[in-house]
Amino acid sequence: MSDKTTSPTILIVPGLRDHVPLHWQTLLAERLPRVHTVPPMGRDDLDCAAKVQAIELAAQAIDGPLVIVAHSGGVVMLMHWAHRTQRAVQGALLATPPDFEQPMPAGYPSIEALRAGGWLPVPRARLPFPSIVAASRNDPLARFERVEKMAKDWDSQLVDLGEVGHLNPASGYGEWPRAEAFIAELSAG
Numbered sequence: 071m072s073d074k075t076t077s078p079t080i081l082i083v084p085g086l087r088d089h090v091p092l093h094w095q096t097l098l099a100e101r102l103p104r105v106h107t108v109p110p111m112g113r114d115d116l117d118c119a120a121k122v123q124a125i126e127l128a129a130q131a132i133d134g135p136l137v138i139v140a141h142s143g144g145v146v147m148l149m150h151w152a153h154r155t156q157r158a159v160q161g162a163l164l165a166t167p168p169d170f171e172q173p174m175p176a177g178y179p180s181i182e183a184l185r186a187g188g189w190l191p192v193p194r195a196r197l198p199f200p201s202i203v204a205a206s207r208n209d210p211l212a213r214f215e216r217v218e219k220m221a222k223d224w225d226s227q228l229v230d231l232g233e234v235g236h237l238n239p240a241s242g243y244g245e246w247p248r249a250e251a252f253i254a255e256l257s258a259g
Contacts, residue, residue, distance in 0.1 A: 078135035078160050078257050081128055082107040085142030085168075086116075086179070092239050094246035095141055102253075106132055108144075116179055116187030122151045129157045137256045138162040139249065142211065142236065145203075146170055149193040149224070159199040161256030163249065166204065166237045167220055169212035178211070194223035200259055201226040202252050208233040 080102050082095050088110045089096060099105050108128045111121060125147060129136060137160050140148045145167035152159075168174070170184050170192055184190050203221035205228060207214050214230075221228040229252070235241025 076135075077104055078137040079104040079106060079132045080253060081105075081125075081132065081136055081138045083125060083138060083140035083144035083148055084108065084110075085140075085144045087142075088112065090239060092244045093141075094237065094243050094249060095139065097245055098139065098249055101250075116183055116189070118147065118150055118188035121147045122154065125151045126155055126157070129155065129159075135160045135257075137253055139165070139253065141165045142168055142238070143170075146189060146192055149197075150189075152197055152199070153193065153195060161200040161202070161259055162197070163252045163256060164201055164203045164221075164224075164226060165249070166206050166209050166231075166234075167212060167217055168209075169216045169220075172212075172216070175210050192220070194220065196223070196225040200256060202229055202256065203227070204229045204231050204237070204248070204252065206231050206234045206237060209236050211236055 082099050082105060084095055099107050106128055108124050111124060138148060140162060145164045148162060170189050173181060201224060203226040205214055205217040218228055237243050
């Protein structure tokens with residue numbers, strides 16, 4: 071069997087801020103041989119249904135095994151998508167999911183705006199595929215205990231990253247080498 075039929079394609083699902091230069095997902099997409107990214111939709115677009123549809127279109131356009139790498143709001147988008155799609159998924163890396171059910175810091179959408187956009191409630195059902203939740207101890211968008219509960223509800227493996235902020239350029243992260251190790255773990259399954 072050729073590498074093309076056995077190696078999964080990686081689908082990158084960015085968060086609410088869309089594609090950010092020097093973000094670990096952007097840098098990861100530049101390095102991986104089999105990768106697609108959900109197209110940008112604009113950082114001010116809070117239409118969750120449209121973002122879920124964008125994931126569906128991107129996922130359905132990929133032939134063969136699929137591993138998804140979602141960050142922040144992209145994790146919540148993926149939760150809404152996961153129980154609606156018929157697309158088989160080999161696994162998902164869910165990095166620093168936000169807690170949209172609690173007030174966000176200044177500069178982020180309000181609970182009311184998220185509710186109006188269709189984000190709430192955040193789905194808590196068990197995922198139909200293996201997943202790893204990579205959580206931060208000092209994420210300004212979610213307390214560790216809340217992310218721990220989400221991971222349990224989703225039946226995800228929880229990985230404590232320590233104090234990595236929101237795992238984005240503002241927290242000092244461009245490259246995040248552990249992402250590739252998590253992808254390899256999910257790809258082997």
